Amino acid sequence: MRPSQIQILLAGLLLNIVASQAGPSCPDYSVYSKSRHEPFSSGKHALSSARPAPSCRTFNSTAVETLLSNMIPAIADPDLYRLFQNTYPNTLDTAVRWRGHASDNPAEELAFVITGDIDAMWLRDSANQLQSYQAALEPDPAEASRADSVASLYRGVINLQARYLLTAPFCNSFQPPAESGLAPAGNPAAASDVVFPPYDKSAVFECKWELDSLAAFLQLSATYYESTHDAAFFGRFLWLEAVQAVLETARSMMAPTYDPDGTGAVLPAAYTFTRQTTRSTETLANDGLGSPVRATGMVRSAFRPSDDATMLQFLVPANMMFARFLGSARLIVDALGERAPAGLVDEMAALSASIREAVTRHGIVPVVSANGSSVETVYAYEVDGYGGAVVMDDANLPSLLAAPVFGYLANIDPVYARTRARLLSAEGNPYFMKGSVLNAIGGPHAGPGMAWPMASIVRILTSSDDDEIVRVLRELVNSTDGLGLMHESVNSNNASQWTRQWFSWANGLFGQMILDLHTRKPHILQQSFQ
Template identity: 65%
Template sequence: MKHLHLLFIALLPTMGHSSSKSTSAPPPSCPDYSEYSRVKHEPFSSGKFALSYARPPPECRTFTSPALESLLDSMQSEISDPDLYRLFLNSYPNTLDTAIRWQGNSSTNPEEELTFIITGDIDAMWLRDSSNQLQSYLPLLNQLSEDPKTDPISSLFRGAINLQARYLLTSNPYCNSFQPPSESGIPPAKNGAAVNDQVFPPYDPSAVFECKYELDSLAAFLSLSVNYYEATHDISFFTQSKTWLAAVKVTLNVAEEMKQPTYSPDGKVLETKYRFTRETRRGTETLFNDGNGNPVARNTGLIRSAFRPSDDATVYQFLIPANMMFSRYLGGVVPIVNEIEKGFGEELMKRASELRVAIERFGKVPVMAENGTTTEMIYAYEVDGFGSANAMDDANLPSLLSAPLFGFLGTEDETYMTTRQRILSSEGNGYFMKGPVLSSVGGPHVGPGWAWPMASIVRIMTSEDDEEIRVTLKELLGSTDGLGLMHEAVNSFDGIKWTRQWFSWANGLFGQMIMDLRYRKPHILKESFQ
């Protein structure tokens, strides 16, 4: 198995998109899904886990698609275990069922589609989350029987790309999470944690929900664009857009600014382009050194990230998974850019290649092998360029574990294989949670003892070992506390303790994993996990 990017798209049944509807909000009579998803609903699955039916009533779903419903029906014959099918049935459509908060058009350009996607119970749109949430539906894009311009699922992608471009151009491109567009009529959400934030560059809270600079958020905008183009080959959307290329240039400009070191060649402290402080009791919610973060060295070629994909502060600001993702998708947009502005694509490819070289040079660190007599090289999670490194991984994507999923490297890469072995070990990763309920990577966002199903899903998607996949799948089935949805985190020793029952990104990723297994390991889906 080499690069895993988009492998799961293939071999799906041909499905039409004859009709679809989208609503800006469910009817007032519909239950609040944040409460609905906490309660078990009949009919329960017929397996030993008796999983709840967790989809909202049809009239309460935020987006409906005949293509999706056809896919869900067809997969019932592909998945033999009743609990596994129920978990797929609940999880895969979760973003469409619950998180398409608003869909419409720009007030200044009726041809410009907009899609506002929430990740759960907050009316705010994260660049990273929304990109990943839609990625789950790439199989539907790949099986288009209509022109992408008239396909409703395609419209969701284009609307999200347009809205993300607007955020980057008109709000603050260093920010990660944004308020509803004015056209939606949805009032701005309040972020109590951010009331006393001190952020530079400053931002408008009526447009921005939170302003944590995360390199992977910029990469997420690029990835959504690349994923849409590679699935549909709809180049006209990009060539006719008045904002997309400008947003790419803003993204690149921020990345270049964040290559700045802490000190000049003569030792003077340079003024950082981004600062963030928050009044908090949690160390992961603010940056060291009065909002500047820990120092980084000169001449590395790496890009700083003040925060991780978990929204936790970095310890060392050169976050290697985020640099990997940015390099991959900076190169990925080149075929699109080449159709719009000659010459600029070459510049992007050059910078993507230079970043890859920097990762290989500074992102690898030596560790002692298990036999104690040799030294192995692994990818560090974070480095500072001075020689300090954080040898760990976090559950949130992009992670080191997930590098093959976004196509930066293959699962057969020697350094990746060594890194993976350590990541999935409590001896090699301080945030690997081992326990009888779920053994998985976690992170400081929830803390020690809490395993993240998201990381278990990625483990399956980056494995060719049937037994590893079976064991991890069975753990996931038993981790939902009967609710039939993927949680944010689960206590590795007590399955009735979990956080965040409504996490549509993790749900979509689970469905994405099942689609991947249908392509790579269909025999596993035919097995019983009872």
């Protein structure tokens, strides 16, 4: 018999009481999250209580705690509610490593948000981690100005990301700011890196050029603006300068490999990367240049959102996302009026439109149908401008599957619908993992057989089919090995084999998906997943 909502509420209260009695010593969450902790959920999976004690949480948000409480009657299944309770606040509970202000401007908020088990801040990850809390962003100026508001956390991350982009715009992950007093994290994998342009390793954790890092900065900015309408914030500190750096960097990576004058000369590279490694996905071919490309109107990306090297450098989903949020962020620049550089709005709008046109012209490719009976057009994952295309998808966002999630197109778009069907089949996508536990897209980062819960979450976010949503949601509930958290990847046939139990981006995305279902399909959350 399923427990009542009162029993679930009492279990949550007990969890907080037990946590509050844990004392002043806070465990290392990278260790704590590998073990199961009482009280367990009352469903058949008996999921662990994975939240730290309130005194050990890295950021406490009244808005998020209220949202968690308000969702109790909306989620009937005790295991599903425990997953939501554990995952949605995970970034706030565990990953806000430091908050403060700039040393040269006490009004400039800063926030250093780590990925989870890696003590560095990725532009992409931190933006996506905060994206999950859009529902808790305070639109009221008085509420948003409080130091403990989610809006304050957004401002701190946007300001720090702007600083990072002005420091090293080709880099993807960064060390804590000097104001924090935190020691830089070591990165043995990067010890042999030879990167152009050079960068300061005391400020940068890793310098892989990923177009989605720039897109993530624009996305986070647009989300904050859309929810708060606080345009003035963007004119106070370094945001406009960072946007200009984003445009300059992106344009430099639109150049082809060879001079188009017909001489065959190799053009000077705006970015190169080599690393001594046994993994081909950790370095670039051709002495750091990557695979050759012709000009297409898209922006090159040396690495994917997984931090794996691209095979062909025009990464289609990254260009989709960049075009989408260039268009959104220009609205902020427009709202700033004369405080913004002349012509910046038009430049952003024109570049967004031209990249969209290039994605349509070069990113849609013909493929033979799975049964070999016909030819259809789908979005490629990567292209090179020479006619080469990689037809697949990777679990990490931005992905082709996630194009409707970040608002590039609708899930009813016919090319997207064909692409989605292909990506979610073992016959059409070499990185679709089938199994008895989880059927989901993976990628080279964790390898064959390892399905990513993140991709299952995106599958739900892009589906209107109740049966599909329920089936995938049931797989997710069954995939946590009792820990009650979303892993990075899970063996598609064995839930006890997984990578990264503490991956706060995937956790937040799971909570975001539950809130989306509460809006779109609340009846699904009233079902049992036992």
